[in-house]
Amino acid sequence: xxxxxxxxxxxxxxxxxxxxxxxxxxxxxxxxxxxxxxxxxxxxxxxxxxxxxxxxxxxxxxxxxxxxxxxxxxxxxxxxxxxxxxxxxxxxxxxxxxxxxxxxxxxxxxxxxxxxxxxxxxxxxxxxxxxxxxxxxxxxxxxxxxxxxxxxxxxxxxxxxxxxxxxxxxxxxxxxxxxxxxxxxxxxxxxxxxxxxxxxxxxxxxxxxxxxxxxxxxxxxxxxxxxxxxxxxxxxxxxxxxxxxxxxxxxxxxxxxxxxxxxxx
Numbered sequence: 001x002x003x004x005x006x007x008x009x010x011x012x013x014x015x016x017x018x019x020x021x022x023x024x025x026x027x028x029x030x031x032x033x034x035x036x037x038x039x040x041x042x043x044x045x046x047x048x049x050x051x052x053x054x055x056x057x058x059x060x061x062x063x064x065x066x067x068x069x070x071x072x073x074x075x076x077x078x079x080x081x082x083x084x085x086x087x088x089x090x091x092x093x094x095x096x097x098x099x100x101x102x103x104x105x106x107x108x109x110x111x112x113x114x115x116x117x118x119x120x121x122x123x124x125x126x127x128x129x130x131x132x133x134x135x136x137x138x139x140x141x142x143x144x145x146x147x148x149x150x151x152x153x154x155x156x157x158x159x160x161x162x163x164x165x166x167x168x169x170x171x172x173x174x175x176x177x178x179x180x181x182x183x184x185x186x187x188x189x190x191x192x193x194x195x196x197x198x199x200x201x202x203x204x205x206x207x208x209x210x211x212x213x214x215x216x217x218x219x220x221x222x223x224x225x226x227x228x229x230x231x232x233x234x235x236x237x238x239x240x241x242x243x244x245x246x247x248x249x250x251x252x253x254x255x256x257x258x259x260x261x262x263x264x265x
Contacts, residue, residue: 013244014237015052019045049233054226058235063217065242066191068261069198069210076209077184078119081177083208084108085169085189085197086128086139094142101142105190107214109143113150115186115211122186124152125177127160127169138162166193166245167254170200179206190214192239196246199255202263210262 011017026041051057088109093101102109109126116124128139138161144154160176163169179185189197191212201208216235226232250258 016233016237019048052236053229053232058239061239063221066217068195072211079122079186080183081123082186083125089139089142091137091139095137100146105214111213116152124156125158127173129161129163131164167200170204174204174206186211195260199260
């Protein structure tokens with residue numbers, strides 16, 4: 001039930017869909033005795049669309065998330081294993097085209113080649129089922145051919161194919177790997193997504209070290225207008241989606257803090 005509700009709510013509450021809904025309701029009210037309220041709703045929808053489309057709202061929200069965890073320090077030594085979270089491959093298009101179709105989070109999977117060469121003894125795990133409420137092929141089913149083309153043998157990669165969200169990534173990865181005390185595992189995901197991912201792994205009792213990738217902001221935030229309205233809108237949608245995810249996961253006990261950060265040493 002949580003999975004279905006979370007996916008449905010995330011569609012309704014991202015700014016572009018929510019503001020569009022407000023605007024449409026406002027338009028409908030123009031033909032009723034509530035036309036004054038309708039005009040206000042339409043105006044508010046339009047103004048807010050322009051704000052989140054052209055002003056760096058999404059960039060600011062992203063920056064806060066992306067700088068929560070620093071880049072991983074290789075001086076700490078080789079890890080025992082590497083867990084990579086999905087969303088780098090589109091399984092529906094991959095099945096239809098007969099080839100691995102990457103998304104704009106492709107760095108999550110391409111970084112595996114570098115890590116595999118740097119740490120030849122480390123276990124590699126790719127964790128991702130299908131995140132659609134309608135089901136479909138598991139994303140993990142399409143990662144092996146791509147990794148083989150990078151020179152990573154299939155025997156080095158363990159697939160976790162059941163997870164549909166970040167909490168299940170943590171839960172099923174722990175059940176599959178049964179990590180031993182003292183082992184060091186890297187967690188690879190987009191920098192924006194890292195706080196929620198780390199929070200979930202901590203909640204299930206699986207200590208991991210953050211290896212953020214897929215950066216979208218500079219180390220120091222700068223005020224920059226979006227180059228196109230669509231780009232600014234999409235960036236804000238994605239950032240708000242992640243913040244909403246943090247809030248929902250915290251309220252439902254899937255993370256212990258609203259905004260997980262580096263653990264004290």
